[in-house]
Amino acid sequence: MDNVSAVRIFTLSGINETVNYRIAIFSLTLLYYGVILFVNIALIAIIAFNENLHEPMYILLASFCINGLYGSTGFYPKFLLDLLSSSQEISYEACLLQAYVMYSFACCDLSILSVMAYDRYLAICRPLHYHSFMTKRRLSLLVCFSWLMPFSVFSVSILLTSTKKLCGSNIQKLYCVNWLIVKLVCPDNDTLSNSVVSYTTICLYVLHGFFIMWTYMHLIKTCARSKEDRLKFMQTCVPHLISLLMFMFVMLFDLMYMRFGSSTLPLSLQNFMAIIFVLIPPVMNPLIYGFKLTKIRHRILGLIYKKIFAHC
Template sequence: MENVSVVRIFTLVGINETMDYRITIFTLTLVYYCLILFLNVSLVVIIVLDENLHEPMYILLCSVCINAVYGTTGFYPKFLFDLLLISQEISYECCLLQAFVMYSYACCELSILAVMAYDRYLAICRPLHYSSFMTKRRLSQLVSFSWLTPFCVFSISILLTSRLELCSSKIKKIFCVNWIIVQLACSDSNTLANNIISYATIIIYVSHGFFVVWTYLHLVKTCARSKEDRVKFMQTCVPHLISLLTYLVVIVFDLMYMRFGSTDLPQNIQNFIAIEFLLFPPMMNPLIYGFKLTKIRNKILSLVYV
């Protein structure tokens, strides 16, 4: 484990295909990123300032929005900067940092969505025990778990990657991805530890997925018995379910393509597939929850018509 990479600068070759339309792409990307920031930050401010929204469901939503700002900030500013330059390069340290942000953002999103599913399960299936189960202390522990687990896992992964000897500096994407950096290693034998961490991470987050499925099976079973529970399900669970399904579709599609997809696709399509998880969930989540959750919708309307 003493090998240290001699590569100090990476070239993001995936961005080359977009340079013919860079002014248009720059403008649209800047507007889109500003809109993501505005919607997510606005929702966070509304929840923080309104004491009536200091409930577990809204605090978890606040965590989702903060994570969206965190993840998109790891990509969009660098991408916008690259569009203005002739050569798209990134330092070795910044590339590892960006890879860490991308992975931790993606896994943190799934962790928070799993905790939100647990919260809805308690609220609908165990309403009499909800207050005793979902205390402030329990909520803070769950939120900390959602953030610290991916941070710890990928800190180890990035640390192992940083000790690899690399034989290439070209990354065929528009941002840095840990799996792609590992593929640049001179020897496959040095990547064993990275592969072990990767499979362990997959097991951890697949278990998150099974947990969410388990909670929704119980939710659907419980809500089928009562009209009141069905109304509560439609009001609070449907936004979460839409958010969850959107995220799972884009992230699984990206992971499957990164591992098994064809490189014969045009680079623009490959770029779009790569950034889907940074395009749709950060924009859809504040819109879905803002329009669907009554308390937040009423608060927004009161601010608009004040």
């Protein structure tokens, strides 16, 4: 038990300096969180209650939106409470839980994007074998894989962190991150196991990225052959590609800033950079797919027209 941390409370940094704008920031954040909940729940409901959308691509999209809700809920409620509090503190257990949620949310996104890429590869490059490959059973296994693997990997990472003794309690971020907690570990504690798990996780998700690149090389090669395939690529693959590029930009930006960012930047800019990956994807992904995928767009427009005529 000597290795168990005596630190029970962490202090988060970055909110006290915005004391003059807290009410405005709270109002805008609450509104934004409401938008995230609305667009993701609306898209999930449209897919769930429309039998025509019970296809692999749309089921994976619903999983994507559920992950957006999961990650957003890991950040926004605590951030809103902090804006109303005089001190930004979080318990040791809650900090580990938040770090787990934020990391697993990000990696679930990449896992789901990988499964989506595989689905599009089968649909466009192997259309005659699509239904024999993408059965309900295989789809269920792929969805479980996209969720369980990040959860399992980061369970190990967080469990390892929880065994370390900490010599500090100040986290230089608006929310808890495992890497920043590990930086607080006392010098006499060995963090080699944490490093091994971290680098293994990085390699694992780099392989996800290479797999997606491989599928898109085949997709582009196949779609260049005919106008029909090019149209299918534009309708179903472009939203996925936009989500992928947005994810890569946001995550690389956040990781590079967390490790190499300058502390001389204005605090408001530092805070924005700290939360960019829970600002953009949870809203943009459902909007991109909602307006780009024809069946969903028609369903949304149909519901709007029905509401308009119901009031006329």
